[in-house]
Amino acid sequence: MSAEKPPAWEAEYDTVRDLLGQSFMRLRFPASFEKEFRQNMNTRALETVRENYWLMFLLALSAVLIIYFQYTVGGVWIGAVEDLRLAVLMGLCIISVLVVFTALAKMPSMDRHFFSYTVACCLLMLLFMTIFPAYFRDEVLRQRSTYLVIYLLMIVYGVANLRLHQSAFIGFTGMGAVVLAVNVLGMQRFDWGMFMQFFFLTNLVGVGNNYVVEVRERRLFLQSRLLDLEKRQLNKLSERLVQLAREDGLTGLANRRHFNDRFLMEWERARRDGKPLALVFSDVDHFKAFNDKHGHLEGDRALIAVADVLKSVATRPGDLAARYGGEEFVLLLPNTTCDGAMEVARELIAGIDAKAIAHRGSKVAKHVTISAGVASMVPDVHIAPAKLIDLADEALYAAKHEGRHRVVVSTAC
Numbered sequence: 001m002s003a004e005k006p007p008a009w010e011a012e013y014d015t016v017r018d019l020l021g022q023s024f025m026r027l028r029f030p031a032s033f034e035k036e037f038r039q040n041m042n043t044r045a046l047e048t049v050r051e052n053y054w055l056m057f058l059l060a061l062s063a064v065l066i067i068y069f070q071y072t073v074g075g076v077w078i079g080a081v082e083d084l085r086l087a088v089l090m091g092l093c094i095i096s097v098l099v100v101f102t103a104l105a106k107m108p109s110m111d112r113h114f115f116s117y118t119v120a121c122c123l124l125m126l127l128f129m130t131i132f133p134a135y136f137r138d139e140v141l142r143q144r145s146t147y148l149v150i151y152l153l154m155i156v157y158g159v160a161n162l163r164l165h166q167s168a169f170i171g172f173t174g175m176g177a178v179v180l181a182v183n184v185l186g187m188q189r190f191d192w193g194m195f196m197q198f199f200f201l202t203n204l205v206g207v208g209n210n211y212v213v214e215v216r217e218r219r220l221f222l223q224s225r226l227l228d229l230e231k232r233q234l235n236k237l238s239e240r241l242v243q244l245a246r247e248d249g250l251t252g253l254a255n256r257r258h259f260n261d262r263f264l265m266e267w268e269r270a271r272r273d274g275k276p277l278a279l280v281f282s283d284v285d286h287f288k289a290f291n292d293k294h295g296h297l298e299g300d301r302a303l304i305a306v307a308d309v310l311k312s313v314a315t316r317p318g319d320l321a322a323r324y325g326g327e328e329f330v331l332l333l334p335n336t337t338c339d340g341a342m343e344v345a346r347e348l349i350a351g352i353d354a355k356a357i358a359h360r361g362s363k364v365a366k367h368v369t370i371s372a373g374v375a376s377m378v379p380d381v382h383i384a385p386a387k388l389i390d391l392a393d394e395a396l397y398a399a400k401h402e403g404r405h406r407v408v409v410s411t412a413c
Contacts, residue, residue, distance in 0.1 A: 013229045020222050025215050027164055037221050038163070045161040046114055049105045055159065056102070059151055060095045066144050083136050090132035090145075097124050118162075119170055125152055126174035130199070131181055134190045142191070146198040153199075157206030161217075164210045171203040248323040250300060251307035259322035259330060264385060266318070266334045271379035278341035278376035279392035280331040282310075282348060285369045285404040287327040289361030302357050302368050303327065309351035313344055329370075330392075338376040338413035345372040345407040364405045371399040375410035 015030065029037055101121040104110050110117065126149060133145035153174075157167045178199065182190045246258040254262070270277040284290070284306060291299040303323075310321035310329055320332040331348070333341050349370060357368040373395025377388055391410040399408040 013226070013233070016222050016226045016229065020219065020226065025218060027211070027214055027218070029218070033221075033225070037218065040221060041161060041163055041217065042111075042114060046105065046111060048159065048161045049102075052159065053098075053102045053105065055155060056098050057095075059148060059155070060091060060098060062148060062151065064091060066141070066147070080137050083138055083141060086132050086135055087141075090128050093128045093132075094125055097121050097128070115162075115166060118160075119173070122152070122156060122170045123174050123177050127177055127181055130178045130195070131185070131187075134182075134187055143194065146194060150198050150202050153202045153206055157210045158213065162210075164207065164214045167210045168203070168207050171206055175199050175203060248307075251304055251323050253307050253310065253329070254320055254322035256322065256324055259320065259324065259332065262320050263332055263389075266332060267379050267385045267388075270334060271381065274378060275335045276337050276376050276378050277388065278333040278336040278338065278374065279388055280333065280341055280345045280348065280372055280374050281324070281392040281396040282329045282331075282345070282370045282372040283396060283400065284327040285364050285371055285400075286359070286362045290359050290368065293359075293361040305355050305357055306352060306368070306370065309348060309355065312351060313347050333376075336376060338374060338409050341374045341376050342407055342409050345374050348372060349405070349407065364403070369405040371396060371404045372407045373397070373399050373410065374407060374413070376413055 012032075015033075019025070019029065019033075028034060098121075101117065104117045104121075105114070129145065129148045129152065133142045136142040136145065153171055156162065156170050160167070162170075178195070246254060248255045266277055284302070287299065287302075290302060294302075306329065307321070307323065310331065314321040314331055314333075316333075318334040322330050322332070324330045331341075331344060333344060336344070349372060352368060352370050353365075355368065359366065359368045362369065373392050375388055375391035375395055377383070377391070379385070379388075391412050395408045395410040399406050402408065
Protein backbone atom coordinates (compact mmCIF):
# COMPACT_ATOMS: atom_id res chain seq x y z
CA MET A 1 0.00 0.00 0.00
CA SER A 2 1.55 3.35 -1.06
CA ALA A 3 2.25 6.00 1.52
CA GLU A 4 -0.26 8.81 1.71
CA LYS A 5 0.95 12.05 0.15
CA PRO A 6 1.33 15.04 2.47
CA PRO A 7 -0.94 18.06 1.88
CA ALA A 8 0.24 20.43 -0.86
CA TRP A 9 1.08 23.20 1.60
CA GLU A 10 3.33 20.87 3.60
CA ALA A 11 5.29 19.91 0.47
CA GLU A 12 5.56 23.61 -0.41
CA TYR A 13 6.79 24.36 3.12
CA ASP A 14 9.56 21.76 2.77
CA THR A 15 10.56 23.15 -0.64
CA VAL A 16 10.80 26.70 0.72
CA ARG A 17 12.92 25.53 3.67
CA ASP A 18 15.24 23.64 1.32
CA LEU A 19 15.66 26.67 -0.94
CA LEU A 20 16.39 28.97 2.00
CA GLY A 21 18.95 26.47 3.29
CA GLN A 22 21.05 26.63 0.12
CA SER A 23 24.33 28.52 0.56
CA PHE A 24 24.47 29.42 -3.15
CA MET A 25 21.11 30.47 -4.55
CA ARG A 26 20.42 29.98 -8.22
CA LEU A 27 18.44 32.75 -9.85
CA ARG A 28 15.57 30.44 -10.71
CA PHE A 29 12.96 28.80 -8.52
CA PRO A 30 10.80 25.76 -9.30
CA ALA A 31 8.11 26.70 -11.83
CA SER A 32 5.38 27.06 -9.18
CA PHE A 33 7.42 29.78 -7.39
CA GLU A 34 9.22 31.37 -10.33
CA LYS A 35 6.08 32.67 -12.04
CA GLU A 36 4.83 34.31 -8.86
CA PHE A 37 8.27 35.76 -8.09
CA ARG A 38 8.54 37.30 -11.57
CA GLN A 39 5.10 38.84 -11.29
CA ASN A 40 6.05 40.19 -7.89
CA MET A 41 9.30 41.69 -9.20
CA ASN A 42 7.59 43.23 -12.23
CA THR A 43 4.97 44.79 -9.98
CA ARG A 44 7.62 46.18 -7.66
CA ALA A 45 9.63 47.52 -10.60
CA LEU A 46 6.58 49.40 -11.84
CA GLU A 47 5.88 50.76 -8.37
CA THR A 48 9.50 51.87 -8.07
CA VAL A 49 9.31 53.78 -11.34
CA ARG A 50 6.00 55.40 -10.45
CA GLU A 51 7.24 56.46 -7.02
CA ASN A 52 10.79 57.49 -8.00
CA TYR A 53 10.54 58.82 -11.54
CA TRP A 54 12.03 62.09 -10.25
CA LEU A 55 15.41 60.32 -10.06
CA MET A 56 15.43 60.11 -13.84
CA PHE A 57 14.71 63.80 -14.18
CA LEU A 58 17.51 64.39 -11.71
CA LEU A 59 19.70 62.67 -14.30
CA ALA A 60 18.69 65.26 -16.88
CA LEU A 61 19.31 68.06 -14.38
CA SER A 62 22.80 66.64 -13.78
CA ALA A 63 23.53 67.02 -17.49
CA VAL A 64 22.48 70.68 -17.38
CA LEU A 65 24.64 71.34 -14.33
CA ILE A 66 27.65 69.68 -15.97
CA ILE A 67 27.33 72.06 -18.93
CA TYR A 68 26.76 75.07 -16.70
CA PHE A 69 29.78 74.54 -14.47
CA GLN A 70 32.00 73.55 -17.38
CA TYR A 71 31.30 76.64 -19.47
CA THR A 72 30.79 79.37 -16.89
CA VAL A 73 33.18 81.05 -14.54
CA GLY A 74 31.65 83.72 -12.36
CA GLY A 75 28.55 83.69 -14.56
CA VAL A 76 30.54 84.49 -17.74
CA TRP A 77 30.10 82.08 -20.68
CA ILE A 78 33.47 80.82 -21.94
CA GLY A 79 32.61 77.69 -23.93
CA ALA A 80 32.28 76.84 -27.60
CA VAL A 81 28.94 77.53 -29.26
CA GLU A 82 29.03 74.18 -31.10
CA ASP A 83 29.38 72.26 -27.83
CA LEU A 84 26.53 74.29 -26.36
CA ARG A 85 24.23 73.40 -29.25
CA LEU A 86 25.10 69.71 -28.98
CA ALA A 87 24.62 69.74 -25.21
CA VAL A 88 21.23 71.43 -25.48
CA LEU A 89 20.14 68.97 -28.17
CA MET A 90 21.33 66.02 -26.05
CA GLY A 91 19.45 67.38 -23.04
CA LEU A 92 16.24 67.85 -25.05
CA CYS A 93 16.49 64.32 -26.44
CA ILE A 94 17.05 62.80 -22.98
CA ILE A 95 14.21 64.80 -21.42
CA SER A 96 11.87 63.82 -24.28
CA VAL A 97 12.63 60.13 -23.70
CA LEU A 98 12.10 60.55 -19.95
CA VAL A 99 8.74 62.25 -20.48
CA VAL A 100 7.60 59.43 -22.80
CA PHE A 101 8.87 56.77 -20.37
CA THR A 102 7.14 58.38 -17.38
CA ALA A 103 3.88 58.71 -19.32
CA LEU A 104 3.99 55.04 -20.34
CA ALA A 105 4.79 53.94 -16.76
CA LYS A 106 1.74 55.79 -15.47
CA MET A 107 -0.61 54.02 -17.93
CA PRO A 108 -1.95 50.75 -16.39
CA SER A 109 -2.83 49.48 -19.87
CA MET A 110 0.89 49.44 -20.70
CA ASP A 111 1.95 47.43 -17.65
CA ARG A 112 2.35 44.20 -19.61
CA HIS A 113 4.75 46.00 -21.97
CA PHE A 114 6.82 47.50 -19.14
CA PHE A 115 10.07 45.70 -19.94
CA SER A 116 9.78 46.36 -23.68
CA TYR A 117 9.41 50.13 -23.41
CA THR A 118 11.98 50.25 -20.58
CA VAL A 119 14.55 48.62 -22.88
CA ALA A 120 13.71 50.96 -25.75
CA CYS A 121 13.90 54.14 -23.62
CA CYS A 122 17.12 53.08 -21.86
CA LEU A 123 18.83 52.23 -25.17
CA LEU A 124 17.87 55.61 -26.62
CA MET A 125 19.19 57.49 -23.59
CA LEU A 126 22.42 55.47 -23.56
CA LEU A 127 22.95 56.26 -27.25
CA PHE A 128 22.29 59.98 -26.70
CA MET A 129 24.62 60.09 -23.65
CA THR A 130 27.40 58.32 -25.53
CA ILE A 131 27.18 59.60 -29.13
CA PHE A 132 26.56 63.31 -28.50
CA PRO A 133 29.52 63.78 -26.10
CA ALA A 134 31.82 62.12 -28.65
CA TYR A 135 31.34 65.26 -30.83
CA PHE A 136 32.16 67.71 -28.04
CA ARG A 137 35.29 69.69 -28.73
CA ASP A 138 36.03 70.15 -25.05
CA GLU A 139 37.76 67.03 -23.75
CA VAL A 140 36.87 67.72 -20.10
CA LEU A 141 33.18 68.12 -20.93
CA ARG A 142 33.34 64.94 -22.98
CA GLN A 143 34.80 63.06 -20.04
CA ARG A 144 32.32 64.44 -17.53
CA SER A 145 29.40 63.57 -19.77
CA THR A 146 30.29 59.91 -19.41
CA TYR A 147 29.23 60.13 -15.75
CA LEU A 148 25.65 60.32 -16.98
CA VAL A 149 25.99 56.88 -18.57
CA ILE A 150 27.34 55.46 -15.31
CA TYR A 151 24.48 57.12 -13.41
CA LEU A 152 21.86 55.67 -15.74
CA LEU A 153 23.37 52.17 -15.63
CA MET A 154 23.45 52.28 -11.83
CA ILE A 155 19.76 53.17 -11.84
CA VAL A 156 19.06 50.23 -14.15
CA TYR A 157 21.12 47.79 -12.06
CA GLY A 158 20.54 49.07 -8.56
CA VAL A 159 17.32 51.06 -8.25
CA ALA A 160 14.89 49.85 -10.91
CA ASN A 161 14.09 46.49 -9.21
CA LEU A 162 14.69 44.66 -12.47
CA ARG A 163 15.89 41.07 -12.42
CA LEU A 164 19.55 40.37 -13.26
CA HIS A 165 19.00 39.13 -16.79
CA GLN A 166 16.75 42.12 -17.56
CA SER A 167 19.28 44.66 -16.26
CA ALA A 168 22.18 42.90 -17.99
CA PHE A 169 20.21 42.80 -21.24
CA ILE A 170 19.72 46.58 -21.11
CA GLY A 171 23.35 47.26 -20.14
CA PHE A 172 25.10 45.03 -22.65
CA THR A 173 22.58 45.62 -25.44
CA GLY A 174 23.14 49.35 -24.90
CA MET A 175 26.86 48.73 -25.16
CA GLY A 176 26.38 46.82 -28.41
CA ALA A 177 24.07 49.52 -29.78
CA VAL A 178 26.73 52.18 -29.15
CA VAL A 179 29.42 50.10 -30.88
CA LEU A 180 27.11 49.62 -33.86
CA ALA A 181 26.22 53.33 -34.01
CA VAL A 182 29.87 54.38 -33.83
CA ASN A 183 30.76 52.11 -36.76
CA VAL A 184 27.74 53.15 -38.83
CA LEU A 185 28.41 56.87 -38.25
CA GLY A 186 32.16 56.45 -38.82
CA MET A 187 33.09 58.40 -35.70
CA GLN A 188 36.87 58.70 -35.91
CA ARG A 189 37.33 60.64 -32.67
CA PHE A 190 35.42 58.15 -30.51
CA ASP A 191 37.47 57.30 -27.41
CA TRP A 192 37.29 53.51 -27.11
CA GLY A 193 39.45 53.42 -23.99
CA MET A 194 37.08 55.67 -22.10
CA PHE A 195 34.12 53.75 -23.51
CA MET A 196 35.45 50.49 -22.07
CA GLN A 197 36.11 52.13 -18.72
CA PHE A 198 32.72 53.67 -18.11
CA PHE A 199 30.50 51.25 -20.06
CA PHE A 200 32.04 47.79 -19.80
CA LEU A 201 33.32 48.14 -16.24
CA THR A 202 30.05 49.70 -15.07
CA ASN A 203 28.16 46.78 -16.56
CA LEU A 204 30.41 44.30 -14.78
CA VAL A 205 29.98 46.08 -11.44
CA GLY A 206 26.24 46.38 -12.11
CA VAL A 207 25.88 42.65 -12.81
CA GLY A 208 27.60 41.79 -9.52
CA ASN A 209 25.49 44.31 -7.64
CA ASN A 210 22.30 43.14 -9.32
CA TYR A 211 23.07 39.50 -8.50
CA VAL A 212 23.34 40.41 -4.81
CA VAL A 213 20.11 42.42 -5.04
CA GLU A 214 18.18 39.63 -6.77
CA VAL A 215 19.43 36.99 -4.32
CA ARG A 216 18.24 39.24 -1.50
CA GLU A 217 14.86 39.71 -3.20
CA ARG A 218 14.50 35.98 -3.74
CA ARG A 219 15.32 35.25 -0.12
CA LEU A 220 12.84 37.88 1.04
CA PHE A 221 10.23 36.32 -1.25
CA LEU A 222 10.89 32.86 0.22
CA GLN A 223 10.84 34.19 3.78
CA SER A 224 7.53 35.92 3.10
CA ARG A 225 6.19 32.70 1.59
CA LEU A 226 7.42 30.76 4.63
CA LEU A 227 5.64 33.17 6.97
CA ASP A 228 2.42 32.76 4.97
CA LEU A 229 2.70 28.97 5.15
CA GLU A 230 3.40 29.05 8.88
CA LYS A 231 0.43 31.37 9.36
CA ARG A 232 -1.72 28.94 7.36
CA GLN A 233 -0.44 26.09 9.52
CA LEU A 234 -1.27 28.01 12.70
CA ASN A 235 -4.74 28.84 11.38
CA LYS A 236 -5.37 25.16 10.63
CA LEU A 237 -4.15 24.19 14.09
CA SER A 238 -6.39 26.86 15.60
CA GLU A 239 -9.36 25.61 13.61
CA ARG A 240 -8.56 22.07 14.71
CA LEU A 241 -8.38 23.12 18.35
CA VAL A 242 -11.75 24.86 18.05
CA GLN A 243 -13.14 21.73 16.39
CA LEU A 244 -11.75 19.51 19.16
CA ALA A 245 -13.26 21.81 21.77
CA ARG A 246 -16.70 21.41 20.16
CA GLU A 247 -16.59 17.86 18.86
CA ASP A 248 -16.77 14.46 20.52
CA GLY A 249 -13.55 12.65 19.72
CA LEU A 250 -15.11 9.21 19.18
CA THR A 251 -18.30 9.88 17.25
CA GLY A 252 -17.63 13.20 15.55
CA LEU A 253 -20.88 14.59 16.97
CA ALA A 254 -21.06 17.82 18.94
CA ASN A 255 -19.89 17.32 22.51
CA ARG A 256 -21.89 18.27 25.57
CA ARG A 257 -20.27 21.68 25.94
CA HIS A 258 -21.14 22.63 22.39
CA PHE A 259 -24.65 21.27 22.84
CA ASN A 260 -25.14 23.43 25.96
CA ASP A 261 -23.99 26.55 24.10
CA ARG A 262 -26.21 25.88 21.10
CA PHE A 263 -29.16 24.93 23.28
CA LEU A 264 -29.08 28.26 25.13
CA MET A 265 -28.70 30.15 21.86
CA GLU A 266 -31.63 28.32 20.24
CA TRP A 267 -33.69 28.76 23.40
CA GLU A 268 -33.28 32.54 23.25
CA ARG A 269 -34.02 32.60 19.53
CA ALA A 270 -37.17 30.50 19.97
CA ARG A 271 -38.28 32.73 22.87
CA ARG A 272 -37.90 35.88 20.72
CA ASP A 273 -39.66 34.34 17.74
CA GLY A 274 -42.37 32.54 19.77
CA LYS A 275 -41.58 29.21 18.11
CA PRO A 276 -41.27 25.73 19.64
CA LEU A 277 -37.97 24.08 20.51
CA ALA A 278 -37.72 20.28 20.79
CA LEU A 279 -35.28 17.80 22.28
CA VAL A 280 -34.94 14.07 21.61
CA PHE A 281 -32.93 12.28 24.28
CA SER A 282 -31.85 8.74 23.36
CA ASP A 283 -29.93 5.99 25.13
CA VAL A 284 -28.46 2.72 23.83
CA ASP A 285 -30.31 -0.14 25.53
CA HIS A 286 -28.26 -2.43 27.80
CA PHE A 287 -24.99 -0.92 26.62
CA LYS A 288 -22.99 -2.14 29.60
CA ALA A 289 -24.05 -5.70 28.77
CA PHE A 290 -22.96 -5.06 25.15
CA ASN A 291 -19.46 -4.10 26.32
CA ASP A 292 -19.31 -7.14 28.61
CA LYS A 293 -20.28 -9.53 25.79
CA HIS A 294 -18.57 -7.91 22.78
CA GLY A 295 -15.73 -5.87 24.28
CA HIS A 296 -15.11 -2.14 24.49
CA LEU A 297 -13.70 -1.90 20.97
CA GLU A 298 -16.95 -3.21 19.49
CA GLY A 299 -18.77 -0.92 21.92
CA ASP A 300 -17.01 2.07 20.40
CA ARG A 301 -17.94 0.87 16.92
CA ALA A 302 -21.56 0.53 17.97
CA LEU A 303 -21.58 4.11 19.31
CA ILE A 304 -20.08 5.36 16.05
CA ALA A 305 -22.82 3.54 14.10
CA VAL A 306 -25.50 5.10 16.32
CA ALA A 307 -23.91 8.52 15.80
CA ASP A 308 -24.03 8.04 12.02
CA VAL A 309 -27.78 7.49 12.22
CA LEU A 310 -28.22 10.60 14.39
CA LYS A 311 -26.33 12.64 11.78
CA SER A 312 -28.58 11.27 9.06
CA VAL A 313 -31.80 12.40 10.79
CA ALA A 314 -30.51 15.84 11.83
CA THR A 315 -30.92 17.12 8.28
CA ARG A 316 -32.00 20.76 8.68
CA PRO A 317 -29.41 23.55 9.00
CA GLY A 318 -30.43 24.35 12.59
CA ASP A 319 -30.60 20.73 13.82
CA LEU A 320 -27.82 19.50 16.08
CA ALA A 321 -26.86 15.93 17.00
CA ALA A 322 -24.69 15.61 20.11
CA ARG A 323 -23.22 13.00 22.39
CA TYR A 324 -24.57 13.92 25.81
CA GLY A 325 -22.43 11.43 27.73
CA GLY A 326 -21.46 7.76 27.56
CA GLU A 327 -24.12 5.97 25.50
CA GLU A 328 -26.59 8.87 25.75
CA PHE A 329 -27.29 11.12 22.77
CA VAL A 330 -29.47 14.17 22.13
CA LEU A 331 -31.05 15.85 19.12
CA LEU A 332 -31.71 19.59 19.25
CA LEU A 333 -34.57 20.47 16.88
CA PRO A 334 -35.46 24.20 16.54
CA ASN A 335 -38.95 25.16 15.38
CA THR A 336 -40.23 21.61 15.95
CA THR A 337 -43.38 20.50 17.76
CA CYS A 338 -43.81 17.32 19.79
CA ASP A 339 -45.34 15.55 16.78
CA GLY A 340 -42.45 16.54 14.55
CA ALA A 341 -39.87 15.50 17.14
CA MET A 342 -41.66 12.17 17.65
CA GLU A 343 -41.41 11.45 13.92
CA VAL A 344 -37.68 12.18 14.01
CA ALA A 345 -37.28 9.89 17.05
CA ARG A 346 -39.12 7.06 15.28
CA GLU A 347 -36.92 7.57 12.21
CA LEU A 348 -33.90 7.38 14.51
CA ILE A 349 -35.02 4.09 16.08
CA ALA A 350 -35.79 2.63 12.66
CA GLY A 351 -32.35 3.64 11.42
CA ILE A 352 -30.64 1.92 14.37
CA ASP A 353 -32.73 -1.22 13.82
CA ALA A 354 -31.69 -1.22 10.14
CA LYS A 355 -28.05 -1.36 11.18
CA ALA A 356 -28.80 -4.73 12.86
CA ILE A 357 -25.70 -4.64 15.06
CA ALA A 358 -25.60 -7.95 16.95
CA HIS A 359 -26.19 -7.59 20.72
CA ARG A 360 -25.90 -10.85 22.64
CA GLY A 361 -26.45 -9.18 26.01
CA SER A 362 -29.73 -7.41 25.17
CA LYS A 363 -33.00 -8.37 26.80
CA VAL A 364 -34.94 -6.38 24.19
CA ALA A 365 -33.77 -7.69 20.81
CA LYS A 366 -30.93 -9.58 19.17
CA HIS A 367 -29.46 -6.36 17.86
CA VAL A 368 -28.56 -2.93 19.26
CA THR A 369 -31.61 -0.78 20.03
CA ILE A 370 -32.23 2.60 21.59
CA SER A 371 -34.89 4.24 23.72
CA ALA A 372 -35.94 7.85 23.13
CA GLY A 373 -37.69 10.58 25.07
CA VAL A 374 -39.25 13.59 23.35
CA ALA A 375 -40.16 17.02 24.70
CA SER A 376 -41.03 20.32 23.06
CA MET A 377 -42.17 23.74 24.25
CA VAL A 378 -42.32 27.39 23.31
CA PRO A 379 -39.75 29.09 25.59
CA ASP A 380 -40.92 31.78 27.94
CA VAL A 381 -39.13 34.26 30.18
CA HIS A 382 -40.72 32.55 33.18
CA ILE A 383 -39.41 29.10 32.23
CA ALA A 384 -35.79 28.05 32.82
CA PRO A 385 -34.07 26.38 29.85
CA ALA A 386 -33.24 23.39 32.04
CA LYS A 387 -36.97 22.63 32.23
CA LEU A 388 -37.02 21.35 28.64
CA ILE A 389 -33.99 19.14 29.31
CA ASP A 390 -35.67 17.71 32.41
CA LEU A 391 -38.86 16.94 30.48
CA ALA A 392 -36.97 15.13 27.69
CA ASP A 393 -34.90 13.22 30.26
CA GLU A 394 -38.05 12.19 32.14
CA ALA A 395 -39.59 10.97 28.88
CA LEU A 396 -36.46 8.90 28.21
CA TYR A 397 -36.64 7.40 31.70
CA ALA A 398 -40.26 6.51 31.03
CA ALA A 399 -39.29 4.80 27.74
CA LYS A 400 -36.78 2.65 29.61
CA HIS A 401 -39.27 1.89 32.36
CA GLU A 402 -41.88 0.78 29.81
CA GLY A 403 -39.54 -1.82 28.30
CA ARG A 404 -37.06 0.14 26.15
CA HIS A 405 -36.78 0.20 22.33
CA ARG A 406 -39.52 2.79 22.02
CA VAL A 407 -40.33 6.50 21.90
CA VAL A 408 -42.12 8.24 24.76
CA VAL A 409 -43.38 11.80 24.45
CA SER A 410 -43.36 14.04 27.50
CA THR A 411 -46.68 14.50 29.23
CA ALA A 412 -46.10 18.27 29.02
CA CYS A 413 -46.54 18.19 25.24
